[in-house]
Amino acid sequence: MRATSVPQTVFTVVVFVALAGYAFVGGSFGLDLITKIMIYAIFALSLELIAGGVGLVSFGHAAYFGIGAYAAVLLTPKDGAASLVLLLPAAVCAAALYALAVGALSLRTRGVYFIMVTLAFAQMAYYVAHDTPLGGGTDGIYLTQKPAIGEALNLNQPVMIYGFTLVVLAAVFLFLALLNRSRFGHALAGIRVNEQRMRAMSYSTFGYKLAAFTLSGAIAGFAGFLFAVKDGFVNPELMSWHLSGAVLVMVILGGLGHLRGALIGAFAFVLLQEFFKSEAIFGALAKHWHLGLGLAIIVSVTLLPNGLVGLPAEIKRHLAGTPRDNT
Amino acid sequence: MTTATFLIQYLNALQYGLLLFLVASGLTLIFGIMGVINLAHGSFYMTGAYMAYALAPWVEGHLGGGFFVTLAVGVILAVALGYVLEWAFFSYLHEREHLQQVLMTYGLILVFEELRSLIVGDDVHGVKAPEWLAGSIPLGDVMTYPVYRLFMSGVCIVLALAMYWLFRHTRLGMRIRAGSTNREMVQNLGIDVSRLYRVVFAGGVALAVFAGMLAAPVSSVYPGMGNQVLIVCFVVVVIGGIGSIRGALLASLLIGVVDTFGKVLLPQAAGVLVYVLMALILLWKPGGLFKAG
């Protein structure tokens, strides 16, 4: 229910224009990296929808990401490329269906219990991929033929994947921005603040939460689909709690409750990783890049209570010398 | 399954469950009292295991050696570590949103894991049980059971009883119990909450480190060993009910049995059983078995 200010809109537009421009100048390493970040950004946006929008923190979002990815691989026929028009909706629906089932069962619980139930259901999906022949075990499965629409859109070239991911990211961002502004979005925000009152005002809050959760799962599945198509490979790690944790970190690092936060968080997280991994800067220490990433996260928590989106406000506060407004 | 194999599996389940309880009780205390979802708790367990590996030679050289001396040194270090960590990383986060604390503990996991790698390296190490516990006792005609595992279970039971005594019969225990049910009340009673938090955090760390040291001879010592334990412990805490020590004990034993027998009877589904159990229990009781406050 937050109104968007002009600088925020300008920021978002500049980011997307810059991303579009990069498609023409980026090398293959850069394109691949930014594609990965954009996929994580879509994934983080899906989590922001329920964690920031409704206040439901899911610690098992990798399951929907992974299901989207696995569906992309498993539903591709052995002897040729699948049509994007069929494969994509199938993958998204698979993720949404699992989210629907999980949501229907887990939305009875609250707070930390909700966090843990979502984790439990994600672990179930993980072990199905890990321990059954369906998922190919720890080794994972390869996607031999990438999906296409005729000759026009073939997702084999890095620049094509980059462009497609960028369009999807922009569409998801715009969709969620409109959703937040709509009656549905206002109802979700109302549920976050005061669910009891919303029920007294005749909102079937369970239905709203379930719809949001399913939608979130579908978007996460979309991101997973893109990931599988980009790498041409899936393994159970895509459903592991490490990835669920990482995406949650992106959302909090960027700033929970803001769509921009998910975007900034995904960029910051992956770029920090790449920075600390760089042997040119850190030499032998680059092997221990987790250390730098961990310290960076600790510093950001200490200094930025509202995440990276709160950075301009924090700087202003410092310059003005006023005490922190703890909200 | 013969009686002897059943007995062995049963003892394994008990030992695993009791060990889980040691780690999970610290987690549930920190959770219930400070409201901190401590993802770094597994790292403390790992730290303990590496201490068992790295401290033993030092203790041998400087203090004349001895299993219990090593344990004691480890616990003292752990308490100090917990005290300092709480002061350095959590004391100013109490008023912030819980998710900020989650992010902090996530950062700590990464730091701990890399510090471990820098200091001790990434190799897998075995740790020897002390000689007087190294033997096995016969079970039935052909089977034997290692004495050290029995010893572990015994130590865990003693600790569980000590905790029970601490919570029931000491002032500190009463404060902790009051703190888990009503934080504001404790504040109003004039108890120094930040000191209580520091003590609880240090205690939780010490429990995890102790469990890691105890487990090292059985599980060996390897990178990433904390993460595995962490998730299972969260399952324990949630099944038992957040903040409930009794619940943690019951849930640990339950998971010990389900996991151990699951691996024997249903090896294909062993990994998932624990989570199915948790989902079922939470659907039946959304607040866990012993909901506190």
Place this chain on the structure above:
Amino acid sequence: MTTPEILLRGSGLTRRWGGVLAVDNVSISLRRGAVHAVIGTNGAGKSTLINLLSGEIEPSAGRVELNGVDVTRWRQPRRARAGLGRSYQRTTLFPGLTVLENCRLAAQALQPRPWLWWQDARRCEESLQAARYALLRSGLDGQDQQIAGELSHGQQRQLEIALCLATRPDVLLLDEPLAGMGAEETRRMLDLLNELKADHAILLVEHDMDAVFRIADEITVMVNGTVIASDTPQAIRSHAAVREAYLGED
């Protein structure tokens, strides 16, 4: 004279918590144009009774009828849509939103097709109208751009009522609307209730006895979950059992 229509009727309502009977076989009817007050000491079961009527908790026994329809099995949101509004003892608003936005969010609940994601909620004319109407009726129309969390206590209580009105209910269940109010604020709230009773059936749970006897058309007295008397204010005033049990006389 025709009998005024009964909008809400609870009969034989019972709720057990473990072994304790919080509400024991309570029957109550609310008529349009009347304020029905429920009084009783703390723990007498008044709030539980409101929760049973509004559908927040399920009764162990008994039934609830709304406009002649059995709604005992209906969940709270469905009952609310059918015309049952309630307020809470502890003020629960959306403190970060403006007064108008609070009411618009309430009124929006009645609008069909909430999933039309491209529509701007703030431009929904029907809900804006309903919200303005609710503010007008509750006397907050001058404050519509103020942030709800910054209102005075009395105004927040008024907004509580406005949130109920925005969903256009026939029945209002009000849980201590006068709690913590000064004399002037109390007078204003009573005027408001007097106005609202013309076209609503009102259940009033209240501790302020002066106010209750001034405004109620009927009073039900609860002790330990049971009704010990239910009558006109005059009759209640002289009711021996009430005086003994509630007013502390013997």
